[in-house]
Amino acid sequence: MKIAVKNSEGRKKIILMVEKFDVANMQEIKKNIEQEINGDKDDVLLDLSLVKFIDSSGLSVIIALFKQQNKLKKKLEICGLQKQPMELLKITQLHKIFMIIDNCNQR
């Protein structure tokens, strides 16, 4: 598993356990996330604290998750963004759409 999950009341925290989230591992991570969510209707906090690099393939997994959560009328929050992932969200304007929070430990 390339993710770790912590469940708390109504919210699932998904921690990506990789430094690079890209075309080389996006299929596996996508599958891991899908298995973990598996029809649950929880808010999701995606913890990217360990991730130093995301490419457009990694980004596409986050977009798919965002759409899925929207469909369920549930939140997707993203925390722990390092420099390159934040730069990528800014250039793609997704920082205006995603809910980004600084602290991964706040409730």
Next chain:
Amino acid sequence: MKSRLVIKSEIVSIERVYNWIESFLKGEVSAKILRDILLITQEMVTNAILHGNREIVEKEVIIEINTFVDTVVVTVTDEGEGIERLPLQEEAKELDYLAENGRGLKLAVLMTHKIELNGNSIKLIFKRR
């Protein structure tokens, strides 16, 4: 300074390209420029493997880096037929935020100083500062 790397068309080779660029350019350009070069080169190599060479492992992708006083030039060449044209700046800026694919070339247009298409070869020019 210049360097050249030839890889087979398999996605596992992506890691090798990343590490090669990082070790070749570390200290040569700022951390921000290095991050941009790593991302855009990876996007172009991914396109070369998946679309240019259609993941036929024996087909090669050649990546060359040349550093000049003001610029870093990265060229990515595959064995495919090439693409018809690059997105225009205006098209690249009109990103479909939530599209799940088709972002790589638009990012390349937005994040390079200059980009040139020559058949199955793409030249990425980055300012060093």
